[in-house]
Amino acid sequence: MINRRDLLLASVAAGVAMQDQAAFGKASQPKMKVDFDVPAHACDCHTHIHLPEKYPFFAGRVYTPEPASPEEMAALHKALGIERVVIVTPSVYGADNRATLEGMKFRNGTARGVAVIDDKTSESDLDEMGKAGIKGIRVNLATGGTNDPSIGRKRLEAAIDRVKGRGWHVQVYTILPLLKNITDVLASSPVPVVFDHFGGAEADKGLEQPGWAELVEAVKSGKIYVKISGAYRLSNKAPDYPDAVPFAKALIAANPDRLVWGSDWPHPDSVTPPGKKPTDLTPLYQIDDGRVLNQLAVWAPDAATRKKILVDNPARLYGFA
Numbered sequence: 001m002i003n004r005r006d007l008l009l010a011s012v013a014a015g016v017a018m019q020d021q022a023a024f025g026k027a028s029q030p031k032m033k034v035d036f037d038v039p040a041h042a043c044d045c046h047t048h049i050h051l052p053e054k055y056p057f058f059a060g061r062v063y064t065p066e067p068a069s070p071e072e073m074a075a076l077h078k079a080l081g082i083e084r085v086v087i088v089t090p091s092v093y094g095a096d097n098r099a100t101l102e103g104m105k106f107r108n109g110t111a112r113g114v115a116v117i118d119d120k121t122s123e124s125d126l127d128e129m130g131k132a133g134i135k136g137i138r139v140n141l142a143t144g145g146t147n148d149p150s151i152g153r154k155r156l157e158a159a160i161d162r163v164k165g166r167g168w169h170v171q172v173y174t175i176l177p178l179l180k181n182i183t184d185v186l187a188s189s190p191v192p193v194v195f196d197h198f199g200g201a202e203a204d205k206g207l208e209q210p211g212w213a214e215l216v217e218a219v220k221s222g223k224i225y226v227k228i229s230g231a232y233r234l235s236n237k238a239p240d241y242p243d244a245v246p247f248a249k250a251l252i253a254a255n256p257d258r259l260v261w262g263s264d265w266p267h268p269d270s271v272t273p274p275g276k277k278p279t280d281l282t283p284l285y286q287i288d289d290g291r292v293l294n295q296l297a298v299w300a301p302d303a304a305t306r307k308k309i310l311v312d313n314p315a316r317l318y319g320f321a
Contacts, residue, residue, distance in 0.1 A: 026283070027068040027266035030079045030290030036297045039307045043084035043314035046196065046229040046262025047073060049103035050090070058094035065092060066284045068266035070106035076265055080293055082310075086318055088114040088138060088171070090268065095121060097129065104133050112318040114138050114171050117162065130166060135318045136194065137163055141174040141182075149181035156185055156193075164190045169225075169317065175200045176211030183214055186223050192317060193223070197230040197264065198251075203243040204236070207250065220254040225317060228252075228309070229262030231295065232287060239291055248299035256305050260313050261296055263289050 050068040057064060077085060085107060089100045095118040104111040113134045117126070126134075139159040141152035152174065159170045169192035176199055186193055199215040218224045228248050235241035251259055267285035272278050300306045314320065 026066045027072045027076075028284065028286045028289065029072070029076060030293075031288045032290035032294065034080055034290055035294050036306070037303070038081035038293075039303075039311050041084060041315070041320070042082045042310040043086065043260070043318070043320070044077060044080070044082050044263050044265070045086045045260040045314050045318070046227050047085055047087050047265045048090040048268065049073065049087055049099045050092070050266065050268075051099045051102065055093070055096060055099045055102075057092040058096060060094065061092040062278050063092065063268070063270050063272045063282050064279055065090070065266070065268040065282060068284070070103045073103065073265065074106070076263070076289060080263075080289060084110045084112075084314065084320055086112050086114060086135075086262070086314070089116040091116070091140065091270070092268075094118070097134070101129070101132050101134075110320075112320070126162075126166065130168070134168070136169040136171050138171040138173065138196075141172055141178055142200075149178055152178045153182050153185060156182055160185070160189050160191055160193075167319070169194050171196060173197070173200070176202075176209060176215065179211040179214040179218075183218065186218050187221075189223070192225060194225040194227065194260075194317070196227050198228060198234045198244075198247055199226055201234055201247055203234050203241075203247065207246060212247075216250055216254045219251055219258050222255060222258060225258045225260060225313070226251055227260050227262045228296075228299065229260075230264035231292060232267070232285065233264070239288060240295060241292075244295070245298060248295075252300055252305060252309075256300070256308050257313060259309050260317065261293075261309050263292065265289060 050065050052067060087100045087103045089097045095116050097115045100113050104113045114136045115129055115134045116138050137159055139155050141155055171194045173196045201212055219226055231241040231244045235244045237243055267287045269282050269285055272282055296306060
């Protein structure tokens with residue numbers, strides 16, 4: 001939302017470290033140190049790579065982010081004490097997964113990926129991506145302003161059908177109200193279904209908003225995973241997002257074995273500002289990921305629970321040894 005974007009840019013820009021920006025570019029790097037012991041093999045389960053000079057964004061994109069390189073991502077995770085990563089192909093690439101695959105290769109076995117595919121993606125393409133470490137495909141149930149529940153349901157069913165038998169999962173970007181129309185699909189899915197960014201909840205709508213109860217119940221039943229990621233997408237109360245706390249705690253109380261954490265680095269702003277074209281460059285949000293990771297200790301004060309979220313659950317879901 002535009003008001004959220006404007007508030008975010010104003011509220012976080014002043015508090016983000018600018019060191020290393022000359023060397024690395026414009027994607028954010030942490031300023032605040034992590035104030036809890038990050039367990040060995042911790043995983044950031046939601047990141048993106050943008051390499052437009054090497055792999056151009058597709059023509060139908062709805063925004064144009066700044067570049068974000070594998071080297072910048074490695075610097076981020078070194079600062080956070082995080083060893084493993086899951087790289088997700090962003091919407092600006094359509095079904096071109098080359099930047100994601102390059103980012104995975106850069107991490108020498110400590111990365112897994114989530115691809116975007118289309119009708120032109122062959123089974124042999126999926127085979128090759130699987131060998132490279134792709135572990136799922138991402139589907140948007142509410143894309144381009146289309147929030148028709150029947151369309152979202154068909155997209156999810158088609159995605160599940162494409163990956164069943166591969167040991168992969170389906171990652172879903174959606175809005176909460178659509179959950180009411182797919183609970184039976186989730187219950188019967190032969191593959192894990194993973195919801196991005198708190199399932200698309202909005203903190204200012206409270207815990208009674210349509211679809212939240214269904215999300216919590218699906219987590220409780222063990223039928224889905226949820227990424228407690230991108231708190232700035234849930235909340236506009238930067239930099240600590242206090243109104244995200246009840247949402248995170250509700251999911252953790254429901255089932256800590258079905259949650260994973262992600263930074264959503266490099267924090268693309270998917271809303272093209274008024275008066276701009278989708279092909280105009282939109283700055284990345286400058287988020288302090290050290291400060292954001294510290295919120296995990298607020299959401300989950302118990303170290304054993306944090307280990308589940310950062311290590312054990314990602315290892316199971318993404319196939320880390």
